[in-house]
Amino acid sequence: MPQDPKKLRKERREMAITLLACGIDPKKCILFEQSKVPAHTALTWILNCMTPVGWLARMTQWKSKLGIHRGSQSLEDVSATEGLQLGLFAYPVLMAADVLLYRADKIPVGEDQVQHLELARDIAQIFNKNVKNDFFPLPRPVITETKRIMSLRDPTKKMSKSDSSSQSRIHLVDSPAEISSKIKRAVTDSTRGISYDRLRRPAVANLIEIYATMKHISIEDVVQEHAESTTAVFKEALADVIISSLKPIQEEIALLEKDDGYIQSVLDQGAERASEIAQANLSEIQRLVGLL
Numbered sequence: 001m002p003q004d005p006k007k008l009r010k011e012r013r014e015m016a017i018t019l020l021a022c023g024i025d026p027k028k029c030i031l032f033e034q035s036k037v038p039a040h041t042a043l044t045w046i047l048n049c050m051t052p053v054g055w056l057a058r059m060t061q062w063k064s065k066l067g068i069h070r071g072s073q074s075l076e077d078v079s080a081t082e083g084l085q086l087g088l089f090a091y092p093v094l095m096a097a098d099v100l101l102y103r104a105d106k107i108p109v110g111e112d113q114v115q116h117l118e119l120a121r122d123i124a125q126i127f128n129k130n131v132k133n134d135f136f137p138l139p140r141p142v143i144t145e146t147k148r149i150m151s152l153r154d155p156t157k158k159m160s161k162s163d164s165s166s167q168s169r170i171h172l173v174d175s176p177a178e179i180s181s182k183i184k185r186a187v188t189d190s191t192r193g194i195s196y197d198r199l200r201r202p203a204v205a206n207l208i209e210i211y212a213t214m215k216h217i218s219i220e221d222v223v224q225e226h227a228e229s230t231t232a233v234f235k236e237a238l239a240d241v242i243i244s245s246l247k248p249i250q251e252e253i254a255l256l257e258k259d260d261g262y263i264q265s266v267l268d269q270g271a272e273r274a275s276e277i278a279q280a281n282l283s284e285i286q287r288l289v290g291l292l
Contacts, residue, residue: 016263018172021252032270034098039278044090044097046289050126051093059092060115096120100127101278105137111147112158131288146213152186155202173250176243183207183239194226194234204231211238214245 012033024031034040056062099107099120107117117139124136149159151168159169167182174182187203196219198205211234212222226234256263286292 013260013263016267017253017256020256020263020266021249022172026266026270030270030273031266032274033267036267036271037274037278039101039275039282040094040097042282043101043285044094046285046291047093047097047100047123047127048090050130051123055119055122056089056092059119061092062089092116092119093123096123099139100124100136101281102274103135103137103281105139106142107139108142108144110158111143114141114143117141133288135285135288146209149210149213150202150206152182152206155187155206170242172246173253174246176239179242179246180236180239183235183242186235188231188235192230194223194229194231196223207234207238211241214241 016031016033019031020026095116096119099117100123107120109117121138121140124138128134128136151157151159151163152170153163153165153168157163157168161169161171163169167185170179170182186207188207189201189203191201191204194204194208195201196205196208208219208222212219215222217225226237229237283292
């Protein structure tokens with residue numbers, strides 16, 4: 001915050017459409033906007049009052065922002081935090097509340113989010129200890145083989161929409177020409193052939209992992225399939241795999257974009273269902289801490 005309200009509304013709608021297009025079935029799960037369920041922020045405040053400042057100061061994302069912002073990584077350096085908001089610092093507590101409010105115990109996350117989930121476990125434990133009740137189960141991460149997709153321009157950084165270069169990432173709505181161009185320009189190395197070595201050939205390893213994920217095969221199978229391929233030939237094959245994999249998603253996105261009524265109904269019904277669960281759990285939490 002502050003955010004451009006029009007832009008934020010547009011991006012929220014686009015996220016809902018993307019999730020549905022990727023296969024999220026509202027009949028099997030609850031899809032909703034967090035801001036429509038006030039219990040999230042109510043629980044966040046309760047957890048804020050129990051979470052040590054030191055735990056939040058150690059979070060990698062916060063330390064990274066401090067370092068980028070002022071060349072410092074110390075919370076005690078007041079000048080280093082100038083221009084940074086409390087929301088960024090305390091955001092991990094909100095993330096913990098998002099999980100704990102539904103008493104979830106298995107959380108699918110990327111490798112870069114494991115630290116946040118570990119914090120959620122710590123917060124759950126301190127809450128349970130304070131109220132002398134094992135109310136919150138301790139959440140644990142569920143990580144797929146594709147733990148993290150790295151940037152196409154810098155294999156030491158994760159692929160991210162916040163990267164200043166659009167060439168660093170593949171968007172789900174990229175055209176075939178855009179995908180081919182980005183993969184063609186993706187960083188590799190001077191070693192000939194295709195081999196998997198995350199330490200010595202991180203850029204090529206990243207492309208191999210993307211290929212394996214998209215084709216639902218093992219990394220070993222990718223290396224064997226392209227044992228005789230040059231990097232250029234492998235890149236062409238990778239672009240084709242990505243294009244064919246994203247085509248059905250892109251077609252579904254195009255259809256959903258024409259049906260605002262359906263998108264809104266899914267979100268409204270999801271918020272209603274989520275609120276029922278969240279409010280019941282929040283009431284018990286408030287009772288445990290003495291607010292009810």
